[in-house]
Amino acid sequence: MTTAGLVADVCIVGVGATGSILAKELASAGLKVVGLERGPAPRLEDYAVRDSVKFIARPEQLDWVKHEPTTSRAKIGQAAQLRYRTSPLNVLGGALLHWTGQVSRYMPSDFKLYTNEIQSGNAERAGADLTGYDIIDWPLTYDDLEPHYEKFEWEFGVSGKAGMNPFAGPRKRGYPLPPLRHSAKMELFAEACQKLGYHPYETPAGILSQPYRPPTPFDTRIAERAACVYCGHCNFYGCHVHAKAAALYTTIPVAVETGNFDLKTGCKVFRIDTDGSGKATGVRYFDPDGRPQEQRARVVILCAFVFESVRLLLMSKPDDGSFANGLANSSGYVGRNILAHGDVRAMGLFDDFIVNGFIGPGSAAMRIDDFNGNNFEHTGLGFIRGGTIGTSGDGAPITRMDVVPPDIPTWGKAYKEYFTRYYTRTFDLNMQPETLPHKANRVDLDPRHRDRWGIPLPRVTFDFHENEHRLQKFMAGVGEKIMRATGANKVWTERKAAPNRWAGGTRMGADPKNSIVNEYCQTHDVPNLFIVGASVFPTMSGYPPTATVAALSYRTAEYILRQKQWFA
Amino acid sequence: MKSTTNRPAATSLKVLTPSEARILEAIAGRIFPATETPGAVETGAVNYIDQALAGDYGHFRSLYRNGLRAVDRHGREKFARKFADLSDVEKDTVLTDFESGQAQGFKNAADFFETVRCHVLEGVFCEPHYGGNRDLIGWRLVGFPGQQYGYPDAYINKLVDLEPVATVEPPLEKK
Numbered sequence: 001m002t003t004a005g006l007v008a009d010v011c012i013v014g015v016g017a018t019g020s021i022l023a024k025e026l027a028s029a030g031l032k033v034v035g036l037e038r039g040p041a042p043r044l045e046d047y048a049v050r051d052s053v054k055f056i057a058r059p060e061q062l063d064w065v066k067h068e069p070t071t072s073r074a075k076i077g078q079a080a081q082l083r084y085r086t087s088p089l090n091v092l093g094g095a096l097l098h099w100t101g102q103v104s105r106y107m108p109s110d111f112k113l114y115t116n117e118i119q120s121g122n123a124e125r126a127g128a129d130l131t132g133y134d135i136i137d138w139p140l141t142y143d144d145l146e147p148h149y150e151k152f153e154w155e156f157g158v159s160g161k162a163g164m165n166p167f168a169g170p171r172k173r174g175y176p177l178p179p180l181r182h183s184a185k186m187e188l189f190a191e192a193c194q195k196l197g198y199h200p201y202e203t204p205a206g207i208l209s210q211p212y213r214p215p216t217p218f219d220t221r222i223a224e225r226a227a228c229v230y231c232g233h234c235n236f237y238g239c240h241v242h243a244k245a246a247a248l249y250t251t252i253p254v255a256v257e258t259g260n261f262d263l264k265t266g267c268k269v270f271r272i273d274t275d276g277s278g279k280a281t282g283v284r285y286f287d288p289d290g291r292p293q294e295q296r297a298r299v300v301i302l303c304a305f306v307f308e309s310v311r312l313l314l315m316s317k318p319d320d321g322s323f324a325n326g327l328a329n330s331s332g333y334v335g336r337n338i339l340a341h342g343d344v345r346a347m348g349l350f351d352d353f354i355v356n357g358f359i360g361p362g363s364a365a366m367r368i369d370d371f372n373g374n375n376f377e378h379t380g381l382g383f384i385r386g387g388t389i390g391t392s393g394d395g396a397p398i399t400r401m402d403v404v405p406p407d408i409p410t411w412g413k414a415y416k417e418y419f420t421r422y423y424t425r426t427f428d429l430n431m432q433p434e435t436l437p438h439k440a441n442r443v444d445l446d447p448r449h450r451d452r453w454g455i456p457l458p459r460v461t462f463d464f465h466e467n468e469h470r471l472q473k474f475m476a477g478v479g480e481k482i483m484r485a486t487g488a489n490k491v492w493t494e495r496k497a498a499p500n501r502w503a504g505g506t507r508m509g510a511d512p513k514n515s516i517v518n519e520y521c522q523t524h525d526v527p528n529l530f531i532v533g534a535s536v537f538p539t540m541s542g543y544p545p546t547a548t549v550a551a552l553s554y555r556t557a558e559y560i561l562r563q564k565q566w567f568a
Numbered sequence: 569m570k571s572t573t574n575r576p577a578a579t580s581l582k583v584l585t586p587s588e589a590r591i592l593e594a595i596a597g598r599i600f601p602a603t604e605t606p607g608a609v610e611t612g613a614v615n616y617i618d619q620a621l622a623g624d625y626g627h628f629r630s631l632y633r634n635g636l637r638a639v640d641r642h643g644r645e646k647f648a649r650k651f652a653d654l655s656d657v658e659k660d661t662v663l664t665d666f667e668s669g670q671a672q673g674f675k676n677a678a679d680f681f682e683t684v685r686c687h688v689l690e691g692v693f694c695e696p697h698y699g700g701n702r703d704l705i706g707w708r709l710v711g712f713p714g715q716q717y718g719y720p721d722a723y724i725n726k727l728v729d730l731e732p733v734a735t736v737e738p739p740l741e742k743k
Contacts, residue, residue: 050715050735053694061624184724229718241718356723358712397693397712402686411599411667411685412660416607423710424728 008034008262009567010560011283011297013269013312016094017546018532018553019303020247020255021152024219025557027260031567034295035255036267036285038304039064039090042248047097047238052396055098055236060084064091070307071446074463080446083460088305092265093248095305096546100235101206101244101363103158104388104543105149105551108142108169109373113436113539116374117384126378129466133436134337136538139510139519142169148551148558153204154218156245156550157225160204167199167369180209180228180364184355185391185427189366192485198370203390205363206245206546207234221254232360232394244361267293270455272300272316272327272529280327280529286453298566301530301556302506307458309535310335310443310505313516315455328506328523328531331513335444337437339504339540342464342497344433344472345392346479347403348488349426357393357400357427365391371478372542373434383470387433387542389479397423405492429483431475433497434542438465443505462499472497503534503545520559521552528566532556582622583629589614591636592684594652598659599688606705613691616700620687628683635680639663642671696734704732 009031012019019035027033040063059065068090071080089095109116114137117123123130150173152158160175162168179202186202193200213224228243242249255261266288273281273294282296302309313334314326326334367390369375378384393400400423404410408418446459464472476493483491509515512524517536523529532553534545541548560566581589593614600608608614621629643651643662651662665671667685669678691700693707695715701707707714714732 051695053690053698057690057694058624181722182724183722187724230722231716231718233715354723354725354727356726356728359719359723359728397706397710398690401689401693411663413601413603416600416603420605420709420711423712 006296007282008032008295008297010034010299010301011036011295012301012303013283014038014094014302014304014308015092015247015252015263016089016303016305017096017247018549019301020093020251021550021553022301022303022532022557023255023261023263024251025554026560027255027258029561031260033255033261034297035261035263036269036283036295037092037263037265038068038268039092039265041092041265042097042238048240050231050233050237050240052233052398056396056398059236064089067452069451069457071449071457071459073459073461076440076461080449080459080461082449088307093246093252096246097238097248098236099206099244099546101361102365102544103153103204103206103245103547105145105169105171106142106541106543106548107167107369107373110539110541111138111141113137113385122374122378123384125380126384127380127382128384129382130384130436132439132465133467134439134514135437136507136509136511136514138538139508144519145548145551145555146171148554149547151218151554152547152550155214155222156206156250157208157212157214158204158206158245159209161202164201165199165369167372167375175204176214177209177212180205180207180361181230183357183359183364183391184353185357185393186364186366188353188355188427188486189391189429189482192482192487193366193368195485196482198368198482200366200368203363203365203367205361205365207361207363208243219254221257222250223253225249228361230360230364232358233396234361234363235394268453269304269312270315270453272312274316274318274322274327274526276320278322278526280526290453299528299530299560301532303532305533306338306502306505306535307443307460309531309533311445311456311458313506314445323525328516328525328529330525331515333507333514333516335442335505336439337504337507337538338441338443338460338462338502339435339437339537340462340499341432341501341540341542342435342468342472342499344431344476344479344497345494346429346431346476346483346491347393347405347426347494348428348483348486348491349405349422350487351425351489353487354424355427356424358396360394362392362394367391369542371475381470381474383467383474385434385436385467385471385542387431387471387475389429389431389475389482391427392430393426393428400426403428405490429479431479432542432544433468433471433475434540435464436467437504437507437539440465441504464497464499468497501540501544503537503540506531506535507538508536509538521556522559530556530560581618584614584618584621584632588632588636589618590652591640592617592632594654594659595639595663595684596688596691598656598663599685600692601656605709608688608692610702611692611705612700612702613688616691616694616698617687619699625687631676631680631683634674635676635684638671638674638677638680639666641673642666704734707732
């Protein structure tokens with residue numbers, strides 16, 4: 001094993017959304033930062049092609065997907081099967097390469113589930129069955145994150161209109177860009193929601209509605225980017241005009257230009273080292289040639305997404321016998337309480353209205369939060385929480401070819417007649433119901449499967465439980481009602497939820513006995529080890545995690561920069 | 569409809585044998601049949617699958633080998649003729665037996681059917697450099713204008729009057 005002589009100020013493991021924000025902020029302040037990214041640096045011609053076979057039909061063949069499978073099972077005791085997912089992406093820039101671009105801030109109430117739902121008696125009034133759930137509050141508030149949400153929105157460029165969503169938290173500044181152009185889906189949905197007395201608004205989108213460069217007081221080093229051209233190849237694709245907010249052409253080049261950021265791709269970290277005093281001393285990784293290397297650092301930050309951050313902690317057991325259950329795991333909570341949305345859909349098709357749902361982008365969407373969080377009366381409903389509801393259903397024919405009403409066969413003449421007539425005349429409503437932290441849902445090390453470096457794969461054990469089942473059913477019903485109100489000639493729902501948008505596993509909390517990190521994403525056990533990403537979420541909202549993950553990154557960077565004595 | 573060519577689907581096979589290709593073509597012709605408009609065979613779906621089996625879908629080769637043989641065998645057992653020579657109704661009976669997993673003697677029947685169904689439709693709607701969607705027939709059939717650079721109009725309740733395009737141009741225009 002070779003030893004890199006230099007001790008970096010900060011070593012970042014994983015250079016995606018969170019890692020790139022931290023790299024930019026810390027390197028800009030003069031710290032010497034090393035970034036180790038397991039994936040490749042994708043070239044424009046690798047990702048910015050509107051190719052539905054490559055990105056929709058065969059994503060498991062992508063270079064940045066195929067080397068990092070997880071194993072997956074619903075319940076403890078079952079054998080886990082290999083799964084190749086597009087998320088996490090092991091690629092420079094991470095999931096911001098292929099995301100849709102929904103950037104909602106969490107609502108203030110999303111951070112206090114224990115207080116608002118359990119302690120307040122809401123759960124009891126609702127008649128919810130919370131057996132097996134493990135709900136705690138976040139150790140911070142919406143107000144703590146507000147300035148960091150703002151910074152994210154103005155540095156990456158978000159299109160939206162403040163004041164339209166009555167359920168949103170207060171904000172000091174509007175969005176940098178006006179909303180994206182309305183699509184037919186948005187018009188149909190907005191009209192239906194208004195008819196029903198709901199409150200539709202344009203989803204804040206991480207897609208530029210106009211050419212944009214961040215103004216002062218934000219980071220003006222970020223280059224100007226072009227406006228969206230509405231090509232519709234958005235969700236799962238890289239953006240060919242760079243209108244979609246991505247780390248590759250915002251935070252990463254700025255971090256590199258500081259001269260303080262040593263970015264190494266193709267480097268797979270497999271262990272975090274510690275010394276006798278219980279502090280992290282650096283990491284070990286395989287370089288692109290598969291040789292083990294060492295990187296020493298004063299601060300180590302895991303930005304490696306839910307599965308990998310958990311896996312690294314569980315694999316890093318110091319030789320001196322401390323942390324026998326894995327690093328920073330004195331609580332035994334590493335890997336526990338993982339979360340994922342269980343989306344359900346309502347589909348509609350129209351005989352006399354042409355929707356052209358393929359015209360994008362996916363995040364040019366209309367949304368309501370009337371059934372999100374605790375925004376509606378739950379008494380007697382049998383569950384707590386809710387979800388956000390919005391328009392969806394974009395995509396090339398390969399994306400849509402399996403969206404078939406239950407009374408139409410999936411092949412043959414009738415299928416052909418259906419799809420050729422209705423491909424342009426259909427869209428979906430997507431309901432994103434919140435999932436609660438459950439003790440049975442966890443990530444650990446797979447005892448059987450290993451990756452190409454010989455490291456045990458992360459094994460995901462995840463299922464939806466009683467609160468999710470009831471909530472998902474309710475949300476599907478609401479979606480169906482709204483879709484009927486659009487005037488669709490046929491409406492059907494897809495109620496079988498598959499988990500996506502993962503979170504949890506190294507949750508933050510005030511109590512070191514049942515959480516891994518504090519409000520600054522600093523591990524309770526190892527003061528110079530941080531974990532930044534959706535894995536720190538103790539609970540999830542109905543919204544996607546990206547805006548909150550980014551805000552936490554900016555906040556953690558600020559905290560680290562205040563610890564001047566660490567780098568003296 | 570710009571093109572209604574009816575050429576044979578697989579011109580130079582990479583993985584499938586000619587007899588396998590004939591069975592697959594007969595299946596494709598029922599999954600997405602030619603009607604008054606072209607179907608999967610005419611768009612080159614068999615060619616798409618053959619190319620895919622030579623590359624990204626290499627791991628499906630044995631499923632195809634065994635599955636195609638099983639479809640043919642099931643056709644012979646049920647109707648005493650090769651699958652490709654059966655009537656449309658007879659072919660659909662055989663395929664329905666596979667779809668429902670009721671075909672005897674092949675334990676992956678339902679899995680094979682679903683795989684083929686999905687791949688045939690991919691062959692109809694793929695970007696044409698993958699070997700299917702010949703002359704953009706698949707896209708024209710459903711009203712998808714292809715890999716447009718963008719859309720200057722939202723086309724709300726309007727037909728999109730753009731000629732479909734398949735593009736392999738360098739992705740980002742340099743300023």
